[in-house]
Amino acid sequence: MTQNGLTDQECVAASQHGDRDAFSTLVRRYQDRVFRYILRMVGSREEALELTQEAFIKAWQALPDWRPEAQFQTWLFRIASNTAMDVLRRRRVVEFVALEGDDELPGESAGPEAQLQAKQRLRALEAALNRLSHEQREIVLLREMEDMSYSEISAVLGISEGTVKSRLARAREALISYYGRKNA
Amino acid sequence: MRDTLQPDCPRTEQLSALIDGELAGATRGEIAVHAESCPLCSATLNDLNELRVAMRSLSATRAGLDLSSLVERRLAARRPPERRARGGSWWHGWQILPSGLAAAGMLTAGIYLGAVLAGGTAVMALQPAAMALFDPVPPGGLCVGLQSCYPLGR
Ligand SMILES: [Zn+2]
Numbered sequence: 001m002t003q004n005g006l007t008d009q010e011c012v013a014a015s016q017h018g019d020r021d022a023f024s025t026l027v028r029r030y031q032d033r034v035f036r037y038i039l040r041m042v043g044s045r046e047e048a049l050e051l052t053q054e055a056f057i058k059a060w061q062a063l064p065d066w067r068p069e070a071q072f073q074t075w076l077f078r079i080a081s082n083t084a085m086d087v088l089r090r091r092r093v094v095e096f097v098a099l100e101g102d103d104e105l106p107g108e109s110a111g112p113e114a115q116l117q118a119k120q121r122l123r124a125l126e127a128a129l130n131r132l133s134h135e136q137r138e139i140v141l142l143r144e145m146e147d148m149s150y151s152e153i154s155a156v157l158g159i160s161e162g163t164v165k166s167r168l169a170r171a172r173e174a175l176i177s178y179y180g181r182k183n184a
Numbered sequence: 185m186r187d188t189l190q191p192d193c194p195r196t197e198q199l200s201a202l203i204d205g206e207l208a209g210a211t212r213g214e215i216a217v218h219a220e221s222c223p224l225c226s227a228t229l230n231d232l233n234e235l236r237v238a239m240r241s242l243s244a245t246r247a248g249l250d251l252s253s254l255v256e257r258r259l260a261a262r263r264p265p266e267r268r269a270r271g272g273s274w275w276h277g278w279q280i281l282p283s284g285l286a287a288a289g290m291l292t293a294g295i296y297l298g299a300v301l302a303g304g305t306a307v308m309a310l311q312p313a314a315m316a317l318f319d320p321v322p323p324g325g326l327c328v329g330l331q332s333c334y335p336l337g338r
Contacts, residue, residue: 144239
C-alpha cells in the first residue's frame, strides 16, 4: 500500500517521530479491518468503534517499541487482538448477541429473495462464530476474513505456525459443525 | 465431521492447510491426489471451501465513519511518543504489560522509584487516560516491546 505516497513502514517511522498526520494515514488505512475484526470478536458495533480507537491509541503509545522488522499489519493486529481479548476476558459471563443492522449484506444488487437468503446465511454464520471459543474465533477471523498467512497469524498471536495449523483446523471443524451443511 | 475415515486419510489439519496453500510441495501433491479419489476427504474439502466462501462475506463490513479524526483528537491531548534516548530502556516494556505484572516486576527488582525518577515524564505521558473509561487497569497482554512479539525468523 502506497496511498499518500508512503508505505506502511515509512508512515510508522514518521509516526515514531511524532508525525500525527502519518499516523492518521495508518488509521485510515487499517480502521475498517481492525473494526470488523474487533466487531466479530466483541459483537457490539458501539463497543467495537470505541475499542478500535483504543487499539490505535495503544498502537501510538507503543510506537517507540515498534521495530522495522515487524510488519505493521501483524503488529497492529496483535494490539487489536489483545484489546478485544482483554474485554472478553473481563466480560466473563455475558456472551452476546446477534449483530443488529442490515447493512453490509452481500448481494445488494440481487433480488429481495436472494438478499433474504444471504441475510439468513450471514445470521447463521454469526451464530456459529459466537459458539466458538475466543481463541478459535480469532484465528478463523484472521485466516478467513483477513486472509492472513500462517506466518502472519503466528506473528499476531505469538504462537508457532504448527499451532496455527492445528488450532485453525479445530476451529474450522467446530464452525462447520455449528454452521452446518444446511446453509451450504 | 469425518467420523468414518479410511486408514490412509489425512487429518483434517492437512486438508485445512491444503486449502490455505500452506503445505509443502510433496505433501500437497499426495494429499490432493488422495482427496480426489476419497469421497470423505473430498466432502471435507468441500465443507472447508464453502465455509471460506461464507466467511468472505464478512470482509465487506466497514466502520462506516472515519475514526482517524476521533483518534487524532484524543492523541492531540497527549505528547508524542518519546523515544527513550537514555540508556536504560530495558524496563520500558513493563509499562505496557498488565499493570499487576509490571508492578510486581518492578517491586521485585526494587527499581520502581528509580524508573520513575529516570523516566518519569515518559511514564506520565504514556498513561492511557482514555482507558479509565473502561477500567483503571490498563488492558493486559500487550507485549509489543518484547522479542516474542515479532515473527520468528525475521
Ligand atoms: Zn480420505
